[in-house]
Amino acid sequence: MWGGRFAAKPDTVMQAINASIGVDKRLWREDIEGSKAHAAMLAACGIITRDDEAKIQAGLDDIADDIAEGRFVFDEALEDIHLNIEARLTDKIGEPGRRLHTARSRNDQVATDFKLWTARACDAAGEAVSALQVVLLDRADEHADWVMPGFTHLQTAMPITLGHHLLAYVEMLDRDAMRLAAAGSMARDGCPLGAAALAGTGFPIDRGMTAKALGFDGPAGNSLDAVSSRDFALQAVSALAISAVHLSRLAEEIVLWTSPQFGFARLSDAWSTGSSIMPQKRNPDAAELIRAKASRIAADFQALAGLMKALPLAYAKDLQEDKTLTFQAFDSFDLCTAALRGMMETITFHRAPMAAAADKGFSTATELADWLVREQAVAFRDAHHIVGACVKRAESLGLSTLSAMPLAEFAAIDPRISAEAVAQLAVDKAVEARDSLGGTAPKRVREAIARWRAALGAMDDDEA
Amino acid sequence: MWGGRFAAKPDTVMQAINASIGVDKRLWREDIEGSKAHAAMLAACGIITRDDEAKIQAGLDDIADDIAEGRFVFDEALEDIHLNIEARLTDKIGEPGRRLHTARSRNDQVATDFKLWTARACDAAGEAVSALQVVLLDRADEHADWVMPGFTHLQTAMPITLGHHLLAYVEMLDRDAMRLAAAGSMARDGCPLGAAALAGTGFPIDRGMTAKALGFDGPAGNSLDAVSSRDFALQAVSALAISAVHLSRLAEEIVLWTSPQFGFARLSDAWSTGSSIMPQKRNPDAAELIRAKASRIAADFQALAGLMKALPLAYAKDLQEDKTLTFQAFDSFDLCTAALRGMMETITFHRAPMAAAADKGFSTATELADWLVREQAVAFRDAHHIVGACVKRAESLGLSTLSAMPLAEFAAIDPRISAEAVAQLAVDKAVEARDSLGGTAPKRVREAIARWRAALGAMDDDEA
C-alpha cells in the first residue's frame, strides 16, 4: 500500500508487479466472511460500538451482493481484495468503515481468507474424487467379468478382468480423498485472525469467537507462525499433485485403449475431437490434457515450495504468489476430475478385442507353473524353468498361445504336464483361478464392488 | 531377470541401467521379514511343509546375520535384493529355498518391502522432528522475554520476543510431525503381499496373516493397485519436502542472525567452519546445506511425480527409480534435522544487539496508533495516518526512534498525543502489550511453552 509518508508515486511497473487484485479477488467471499466475524467480535468485546458493527455488517452484505452480481468494479490502484473491499465499505458507510481494521492486519486477514478458501477447495476436490469413484464403480460393475490383458511393462502379463482394473483406480482415489480431507482439516487448523501483523495485538479481542464463527478448530497458537506459514497450501497442492498422478495414469490408459492398435474402447462423441485435415480422427484430447495438467500441478507444488524455501519470518511479499499457484492447481484438478468423469461415464468398451488380446503373448503361462507346484509338488523356481522351456518351444513352432501347442510337445519337455494341466491355460479359467483376496477373479471383483458401494453409500448418508 | 528363454546375455550397459542392488540392498531387513512372514503363511495354509518352512526360517535368519555383520557379498548379476537373498537361501538350504517364491512375485514383494521401509522411515523422521521441537522449546524457555525485532519483508516491523519467535517453529514442526505420521499410516495401509505379479494368485493363501505379521492394517484390497501404486512414497516425500521448507527457514535465520550485520547469535565451534584463506571466518555451513537440501527434497518429489505420471498399470520398470529418490529424500532430511538440532542446542544468542535492533526503524509506531484508537476513539485508519505523519517528522529531524522525538512535535501533528501515549513507544512496553492469545507478550510465551511441554511430554508418555 502506498500513501502516508511516501513522496513519490509508485512506478507503473511496480504497480503491475505488486498488485494482486487480479488474482486475490477470488477470495472476496472469504474476505467478507472474515470481516463480518471480526466486526462481530470487536463489538462483542467492546472495541467498536454495536451501532458501528451494524453498519459494517450491512455494508459488507451490500458489497457481497454487488460482487456476486457483478456490479463491483475492482481497482488495481487499491492493490488487493482486502483494500478494495475496505475502501468500498468506507465509501458506503463512512467513519465506521475506518474502524474495521482495528486489531487486525492484512497479514492475518489474507492468511485467514486463504486458509478458508483452501479448506473449501479441498472439500470440493474431495467430492469430485468421490463422484469419479462412483462412476468407476458403476463401470466396474458392468464389466466385472470382462476379460482383458493385464500388463506389466506394457507387455501382456496375465489375463485380468476390466472390473478389477477399474477398481484399482477406486482404491487409489480413496487414498486421494483421504489426503484431500487431511489437507482440508489442516487448512482449518488454527485461525490466523487476531495475529495482526505478526505479534498479536494489545486490544482485548476474543480469538476463539472469530475462529469458531469461521469454522476453524480454534485460533492459531503463535502469531508469527499464523501469518508466515503456508504449509496448508503446500499440503493441499501436494494432495492434488498425487491424485493428478493417478488421474493421468487412467488418462494414459484411455489414450492407449482407444488407439486403433489396442481397440479396447471408444470415447463418446462428446469427448472426442476431430482434426482439421484428417476427417477420420477421434482424438482423446481431454485425456491428453489431463496428462499435461498432472505435470503442471506437480510444478505448482514445486514453485510453491521454491518460493517458501529459506524465507525468514514473518510475512514476505514472496507469499503473494502462493495464491496464483494454489488457485491454478485447484482449477487444473477440477478440470481433470470433471473430464475424467465425463469420459468414463460415456466410454464404450469392446469385449472381443480385449478378450482376444488377453490370450496373446503366452499370458497364462504362470498358470501352468502354478499347476506344477500345486499338483506335482515341483518347487516354484523349477516350475518356472520348465514353463520357460515350453514357451520357447511354442514360439519356435510359430504359436502365439501355449494352449495351441500339442500335449506331446509339453510332455517332451516335462512328462508331468497332463491334459488337465493344459486346460488351466484357457483365459477364462485363468481369471477365475486368481481368487485370492484382492485378486482378479470375477467373484472377488463383485465382492469388492459391494464393499465399495457400501463404503461410498455410507459416505453419502453421512453427508446427507 | 535374465535366463530361461533368452539366448543372448544382456549387454553390460543394460546390466548397469537395470541393476538396482546398489540401491535396494537397503531393503534387506524388510525383505527378510517379508519372506519370513510369507513362509510362515505358506506353511500355515499347507502350501509348503512345516519342515520346509523351518529350513527357510533358519536360512533367512542366517542371511540376516550375515548382512548385519557385513559378511554378505551382494552380486550385481542377481539384479536386486530379492534375488540376492533368494539365491543365497537356496545355496544354503537347497530345494526348500526354491519353494519360497510360491504365490508371490517380485512385484508384490518389493512393494511390501518398500512400504514397510517407508513407514519406519516416517516414524524415525517424525521422532527427529519431535526431538528438534524439544530443543526449540528449551531455547524458547531460556529466552522467553528477550526482545528482538520482528521482521516483515526483512524490515523491522515490531519488537517481539525470541521465545515467541522460536515457538513459531515448534508450531510448524508439529504440523510436520502430523504429516509424517499420516504418511507412515498410509504406508502401512494395505499390505501388497499376495497380490503376486498383478492379478492375485490361485494358491489358497491367507493375506490377512501376512499383513498382520508385518504390522499393516490389513491386506491391500486390489492386486493391481497393490503392485502399481507409489502414492505412499509420494506422500512421504511431500511431507519431508514441506517440513524441509520449515527447516530451511530456520536455517536462513541462523545465517542472518550469525552474520556480522545482525550479530544476534553465534554458532558453537562444533557447528562452525573456517576458511582456507580467511582465518577470521565462522561459517554457518550446516545451515546453508539445509537450505540446499530443502531444494533437493522438493525436487525428489518432483522427479517421483514425474516418473509416475501417465504410467499405465500395472508395474513398469520406471518404478525402480522410486527407491533412490525416496531414500535420498529421507537421508537429506535426517541430516537436516540432526544438524538443526545440533546448531540450536549450542547456539548462543546475544541479548543486547537484538534489543537494540528491536528499537530501530520506528518499530513501535503501531503502539501509538493503537493508543489513539483505544484512548481517543480515533478510527484506526485515521490513527494510522496520524502516526505516519509523526514518523515522517521524526525522520526529517534525523531521529531513528519515535520515543526520541519531543512531545511538542507530536502535539503539533495531533494535540491528542500525550506523554502517556509516548510512553507506549518503549520496546519492552510494546512487547508486553501484545498479549492477545498467541501474541508475543512474555506471559503468553510462557503459557505456550507450558502447553507445549505438556503436549510433547504426554507424547513421550504415550510412547513409553
Add this chain to the structure above:
Amino acid sequence: MWGGRFAAKPDTVMQAINASIGVDKRLWREDIEGSKAHAAMLAACGIITRDDEAKIQAGLDDIADDIAEGRFVFDEALEDIHLNIEARLTDKIGEPGRRLHTARSRNDQVATDFKLWTARACDAAGEAVSALQVVLLDRADEHADWVMPGFTHLQTAMPITLGHHLLAYVEMLDRDAMRLAAAGSMARDGCPLGAAALAGTGFPIDRGMTAKALGFDGPAGNSLDAVSSRDFALQAVSALAISAVHLSRLAEEIVLWTSPQFGFARLSDAWSTGSSIMPQKRNPDAAELIRAKASRIAADFQALAGLMKALPLAYAKDLQEDKTLTFQAFDSFDLCTAALRGMMETITFHRAPMAAAADKGFSTATELADWLVREQAVAFRDAHHIVGACVKRAESLGLSTLSAMPLAEFAAIDPRISAEAVAQLAVDKAVEARDSLGGTAPKRVREAIARWRAALGAMDDDEA
C-alpha cells in the same frame, strides 16, 4: 475441432478443457503473418489464384486491424486463434477463405506461430537484460571505489568495492543475454510451415519461400519433428530460468542491503511499499516478488519438460499447455527485469555504513597472511596458521579489527610481523592491493567498466 462426422456436441467441460483461445489469441500477429506468407506462396506456386490471394491478403490485413484495435470478438466455440481467424476471414471474403488451409494443418501452423512468437520474445528479453546491464554499469561507475564488505556464507570475508560487486551481475547478465540469443536463434531454426499434419503434403509448395518470408533460417528438415518438437520453447524457458536465478540473487541483496541491519541502501519511494498497520515500513516488495518469480519460472520449465516427457510422435494435445507455460515464463521475466531496472536506477547507497561494515570481522586478515608470504617468504599454509592465532588473540582482547591490536601482540605471536605489515590491514589499502585481473581494486573496476561500455556500446551500434 468438432463437426463433420460427430453426432453429439462436446460436453461443456470438454469445451473448457479443450479451448485454447484464451491463451493462444496472443499469437494473433504471428498467425496472420504466417497465413499471409502461406497465401503468397500458394499463389506463387499456382495452388490458388492471384485473385484469391489478393482477397485473402486484404481480408487478413483487415482482421489484423480489427484485433489491434480491439474490435475482434474471440469465440470460444472456435477453440483457438487459428480457427477464429480463418472463420472470420471466410465471413469477410467467402470462398477464397475456404482455400487458405490448403497444404497446411493446424499442427504446422501453430508450431510456426509459436516459434516466431518465442523468437521475438527472446529478442525482447535479451534487450531487457542489456538495458539492465547498462543501468548496473552506470551505478558501478558512480561507486567504483566505494568500499563494502565482500561476503562469503554471509560472513564478512574481505573488503571489496561496490562497483566490483555490481559488475559481477553485468558479467552474469552477459551470459544470460547470450543464452537468450541462442534460444532465439533456435526458435528461428527450421520453419515448420508445410509440414502439414505430420507427413508433408502432396501439393507442390515452396517451403523455402515461406521460411524466408517469416525470417526463419530455412524450412524444417523433417515434417514429423517440425510438428512434434518443442525444444525451442524448453530452451527459451531454461534461458529465462537461469537468468531469473541471477536476478533473484540481486533481488535478495536488495532485500538485505535495505534492511535496517545492513543499512547499505535505500530504495526510492517509487519502489517501496508501506504497511497497512506499521506506518514506518519501507518494504522491498518488488525485490521479494522477483525471488518468487524466479521460483515460478524454474517450475514452468519443469512443467514443460514434464508434459513433453515420453510423448510418442507426432502432435499430441498435451502440447496445448506449452503456450501457457511459455507465455507466463516470459511475462514473469519481463516484470523481473523491468522492476530490477527500476529499483537499480533509483536506489541510493550509503557509503559510511558500508565502509564501516567492511572493516568488521577481521576482514583484512588475509592481507597479513599474504604479506608474510610475500615479504617473509613464509609458506602460505604457515602464514594462514599465524594469522589465525592473531585473530584469536584479538578476539580474546575484545577487539573487532586486527588493526586495532597493538604491534606487541602481533610480535608475541610472530616476531616477523612489523608495523609495515600491520599497515596492510587498513580497508582501503586492502582493496587497492587486490589488483589482479578481475580483482576488486578500483583501477581494475574502472578498466572493466570501460571495457563493458565499449562492448555494450558496440552492441548498440550494431543494432542501429
Add this chain to the structure above:
Amino acid sequence: MWGGRFAAKPDTVMQAINASIGVDKRLWREDIEGSKAHAAMLAACGIITRDDEAKIQAGLDDIADDIAEGRFVFDEALEDIHLNIEARLTDKIGEPGRRLHTARSRNDQVATDFKLWTARACDAAGEAVSALQVVLLDRADEHADWVMPGFTHLQTAMPITLGHHLLAYVEMLDRDAMRLAAAGSMARDGCPLGAAALAGTGFPIDRGMTAKALGFDGPAGNSLDAVSSRDFALQAVSALAISAVHLSRLAEEIVLWTSPQFGFARLSDAWSTGSSIMPQKRNPDAAELIRAKASRIAADFQALAGLMKALPLAYAKDLQEDKTLTFQAFDSFDLCTAALRGMMETITFHRAPMAAAADKGFSTATELADWLVREQAVAFRDAHHIVGACVKRAESLGLSTLSAMPLAEFAAIDPRISAEAVAQLAVDKAVEARDSLGGTAPKRVREAIARWRAALGAMDDDEA
C-alpha cells in the same frame, strides 16, 4: 575446514553434512591439472621458486598416478578433494607443498575444477548423442520405405515411412548436440583461477597463462562472479534435460512398438528382460528406465536452480550440492544414450504389422480431400467436409478403410469423386505423394539420409 582458531571439534553430524569428498573426488584429475597450471604460473611470475615448482609438479604427478591406480586413500576428515590432494602433496614433498595455495583459494579452485569437468562432460555427452544419431541414420536407411502409421494423439493419422520417423529423432538430437556444445563452450568461458576467495589477489599473477594452459578462452573478468556463479552447470543440466525429453520420447515408442498390441518391433535378447513369474515376458526395461531418468534429470535442473535462487554473493555452502546434482544428471544421461544406442542397434522391425496398421482408421482420407482440391478445385474446407461424410458412411457400412468402399457410395456423397480419386487412397501411393521438402515420401527420406550422412561424416572428418 576446521583448525586454527576453533576450540572444539566439529560434531560428527556436522562432518557428515559438510564433507564433500565422497562426491568431489571425481574432480581429482581436474584438480591436479589446475594445481599444476597454477604452480607453473607461480614460478613463471617469481612467486615461488623453480625448484619448489619442480617438486610440486613431480608430487602432483605421483598423486595422479596413485589415484588412477586406486592407491590413494581419501580421508573424510580432510573434507574435500582439494584438501586431500594438498595434504598428500605436503606429506610427499614437505615445505613446497605449503606454498602451492598462494594466490588462490578453494573458491576459485573448485570453480575451475568444476567448469573443466563440466566442459569435458558436455563434450562426451555430445559425442554420445552423435553416436546415437549415426545408429538412427543407419536404421532409417534400412527402413527408408517401410510404411507405418503416423500418429497424432496416438490415433492413426496418415501413413508415413519408418525411415522418416527415425530421422525425426536425428533432427532433435542435432539440436541437442548444439545445445551441449554451447554448454561446453560456456563452461570454458572465463577461467576462475586467480579470483582467489572472491576479491582477486595482490600477488602479481598471470591469469591469462593459467586460463590458456587449462583450455579456457581466457580468464574470468570479475572475481566475485567467478567464484559465485554456476550458470554453466545450470546450462549444461538444462541441455541434458531437454535432450533427455527427446530420448524419453523414443523410449516410449520402443515400449509401444514392442507391446503385443502394436507388434511393430522386437528388442534383442540383450536388451530384454524376463519376469520372475511370467516366463513369456520380454520387457523393455531399459526403455522404461530412460523415461524415468528423463524425469530425474529435469528434477536435477530444478534442484540446482532452487538452491542457487536468491543466494547473495559470493560463495555460499549451498553450492556444495551443485556437483552431486550435475554429476548425477550426466550419469543418468550417459546411461540413457548408451542404452538407447544399444536398443536401436539391435531392434528388429516387423514390416507387415506396421504396413497393416498404416491402412487402418481411414488413414488416407486426407488424400481424397487433397485430390478434390487439386483436381476439382474444391475449396479445402469444403473438401474436408465431403471426405468427413465419406468416412461416416464407410464406418456405418462396417468398413475399416475408405478404399474398401464401393465407388457408388462415394459418388452418392459427391459425384466428382472418381475411380482415380479412390486410387489415391492406397497406402503406398499416399506415402509417395507426400513429397514436399521434409515430407515422408521415400525419395525425400533418402535425400535427407544422404544429407545427414554428409553432415555427420564431415563432423567426423573435422574431429579426425
